[in-house]
Amino acid sequence: MHAMQYEFTLPADYDMGIIRTRVARVAHLLDDWDGLGVKTYLLRERGVHGSPVNQYAPFYLWNTVEGMNSFLWGEGAFQRTVGDFGRPGVRQWTGLAFEEGAAGGSAPVIAVRGRRPVPEGAQFASFMADAVGETERLAAEDGAVLAAAAVDTRAWELVQFSLWAHDAPKAEGDVFQVLHLSAPGRDRLPRGRQW
Structure with missing residues (x-):
């Protein structure tokens, strides 16, 4: 599993309805993307859920590097986004753990x-085992749709990502509204610890 995210921070007075309309128009294009586990179309609005910014920030869990590369380097897909918003930095993390949540069959409304x-x-084995344990804990919480953990070994950064079926998540971090979920390979994301 590979995690990926890019962010577009928008002006404070930006009409976020533009992002909602764009997602409604194009989100279905990844509903059957080969190699994609999950793509969440995420939005933060200034002043909502404590956000200091307006931001469009899709988050991905990939089953295959080929699927991710096809998205990034193929015709269309990511190139359209770059054409609309400019070229962002794309963060990538290597998967540590993935778990379906207690509310796995529900539609997510919030991501953290x-x-x-x-x-x-840090002792890597212990630190990463704790991250796996946190993923399991999050997934077991009421309202959790899924939880994942991944690490960027260049920046030495851990990311914990979770989706929630209600707006009272039991996770800490940046809170996003989920506009759409494309999940063509969610059932093929490997469960549990990734090593």
Whole structure:
């Protein structure tokens, strides 16, 4: 599993209805994308759920590198986004854990992305085992749709990502509204610890 995200931070007075309309128009294009586990079309609005910014920030869990590369480098898809908003930095994390949530069959309304550094001197096995345990804990919470953990070994950053069927998530981090969920390969994302 590979996690990926890019963000477009928009002006404070930006009409976020433009993003909602865009997602409604194009989101279905990834509903059957080969190699994609899950794509969440995420939005933060200034002043909503404590957000200091307006932001469009899709988050992906990929089953295959080929699917991810086809999205990034193929005709259309990501190129359309770049044409509309400019070229963003694309963060990528290697998967540590994935779990279906207690509310796995529900439509998500909220996503939470928590990021934190892997401390200098950390014992990797213990730190990553704790991240797996946190993924399991989040997935077991009432209203959890799914939970995942991944790490960027260049920046030494851990990301915990979770989707929720209600707007009272039991996770810490940046809170996003979920506009659409494309999940053509969700059933093929490997469960549990990824090593």
